[in-house]
Amino acid sequence: MTNDIVERNKATVAKFLAGTHSANIEDVEVIDETVVPHIVCHGFPGFPNGEFRDRESYKAFFRIFRESFSDMHFQTLKTIATEDFVSAHWEIWATHSGEFRGIRPDGARIVFDGVALYRMEEGKIAETWLTINEPLLMSQLGRDQARAA
Structure with a gap:
C-alpha cells in the first residue's frame, strides 16, 4: 500500500510539472x-x-512567469517521494522575453534551477515550498542593459 501511495504522489507531481511548464500556457489548468x-x-x-x-x-x-520567459525547456533532474511529500529538483532553460522584476527583456538565453517540496493530501498537492536559485537567475537578466549604462 505504501508504495502505491508514493507512486501516486510522484505521478501527481509529474503531471502537475508537465502541465505548468508546458509550451501551451493553458495547460496550467492541470492545477x-x-x-x-x-x-x-x-x-x-x-x-x-x-x-x-x-x-x-x-x-x-x-502565467506571469511565462510572460517573462518564453521558449522554455523544463527538466526534472531528481524526484524523491514519501507517503506525505514529494521533492523535485528541476532546471529551466528559457529566453528572457518579458519584463521580470522591473528588468526589461533583452532576449538573453538563461538557465537556472531550483527545488520544490510538495506536501500531499490524498494524492493531490496541498502545500508547496519553492526555492529558486535566484542569484543565478538574476545574474543573467539585464546584462545588455548593464553594459549600455
Missing part, C-alpha cells in the same frame, strides 16, 4: 486536477511574503 482547493504556497516571487492560498493565484504565477 485544478492536481492541487487541493485550499493550497498553501511559500517562496513564490511576486506575492506578499512569497505566499498565497488558492489555485487561481497558482495559475497566475505560472
Whole structure:
C-alpha cells in the first residue's frame, strides 16, 4: 500500500510539472486536477511574503512567469517521494522575453534551477515550498542593459 501511495504522489507531481511548464500556457489548468482547493504556497516571487492560498493565484504565477520567459525547456533532474511529500529538483532553460522584476527583456538565453517540496493530501498537492536559485537567475537578466549604462 505504501508504495502505491508514493507512486501516486510522484505521478501527481509529474503531471502537475508537465502541465505548468508546458509550451501551451493553458495547460496550467492541470492545477485544478492536481492541487487541493485550499493550497498553501511559500517562496513564490511576486506575492506578499512569497505566499498565497488558492489555485487561481497558482495559475497566475505560472502565467506571469511565462510572460517573462518564453521558449522554455523544463527538466526534472531528481524526484524523491514519501507517503506525505514529494521533492523535485528541476532546471529551466528559457529566453528572457518579458519584463521580470522591473528588468526589461533583452532576449538573453538563461538557465537556472531550483527545488520544490510538495506536501500531499490524498494524492493531490496541498502545500508547496519553492526555492529558486535566484542569484543565478538574476545574474543573467539585464546584462545588455548593464553594459549600455
